[in-house]
């Protein structure tokens with residue numbers, strides 16, 4: 001659309017005579033480029049539009065139960081009922097976040113042992129989801145004046161890139177996943193991280209690496225912790241799947257090891273998956289530093305970053321999580337349900353491995369070795385695309401699948417389709 005935006009006084013450059021003319025200018029958005037859909041969300045949308053009743057969506061990172069639904073935890077339902085009954089106001093919660101949520105989350109992630117040792121040096125700010133927490137963490141790191149860069153794994157979750165670079169921090173990659181062994185390329189990783197220096201930040205997935213499902217072993221975490229101490233880089237832990245790997249405490253083994261050894265650690269934790277609070281945007285940025293002053297400084301910086309980006313934190317999810325974490329009955333119900341989900345994912349992994357191996361005669365043992373919801377099937381881009389067009393089986397071009405979207409109804413179809421393109 002072209003609009004007449006004004007009547008301007010125009011002066012003839014030769015005669016100097018002034019006369020008015022109508023100016024035709026484009027509207028603000030007329031030439032604004034239309035961006036392509038997000039690589040992951042776009043595929044999920046394509047699957048929704050696919051009329052094939054046998055279609056299967058393995059693209060998006062959401063826990064699905066046997067019925068193909070993303071369930072609301074029973075503890076969350078109960079907390080929600082009481083919150084609705086008792087809530088007196090929708091006034092803003094404090095800018096740092098809901099106190100019960102902050103305390104419960106710090107204890108869940110950092111752990112009581114570390115808290116006893118370093119309670120004063122822990123600062124935390126509620127954030128809109130794990131993404132908001134990554135962003136707040138990156139903003140505080142940027143504000144520290146570091147001229148260093150942020151090292152991310154190759155591959156990593158693609159959203160890390162815009163979340164971090166939009167603060168002005170530069171990225172570098174370290175080798176992480178080896179498609180030949182379907183595991184961590186630890187030699188490559190430590191060789192690359194050998195160049196990380198004081199002032200650099202190394203982003204590590206706390207557990208259940210997205211997109212590969214390949215996690216560091218305990219010994220490997222120990223090596224990374226020693227490197228952080230010797231080289232002086234700052235670890236930043238993205239913790240989006242605590243409780244989806246081996247259990248709530250086992251999944252933060254590496255994170256807590258770093259806390260025992262390294263003076264500064266940044267953590268971005270999400271409750272989207274492990275409390276099923278996806279749409280409620282519930283996360284936390286935690287800064288563990290050397291003392292109380294640095295904790296206060298990081299919190300003040302994170303609150304300022306929040307204020308200039310979105311002002312105040314969303315309340316609903318954090319109020320629910322605060323109730324679940326601080327109430328013994330709700331907490332044990334939540335932990336039991338989460339453990340059941342984790343077991344289901346691990347059973348799906350073994351089952352899927354067995355069926356793929358007997359249908360193809362190939363080795364898929366890596367599927368059962370990995371943690372969390374994701375796995376690369378090791379297919380080519382062309383094979384992944386054929387599966388979409390010929391079999392209505394949707395996975396990312398990288399052949400990353402969400403194991404939790406498998407169920408007894410679709411498993412055979414998925415195995416059959418995958419084997420057909422091998």
Ligand SMILES: Cc1ncc(COP(=O)(O)O)c(C=O)c1O
Pocket residue numbers: 061128129130131132157205210238239240270271272278282283
């Ligand atoms: C690795 C990783 N980090 C962070 C997140 C953050 O998720 P959210 O912002 O929905 O809490 C996700 C979600 O998929 C993720 O996979």
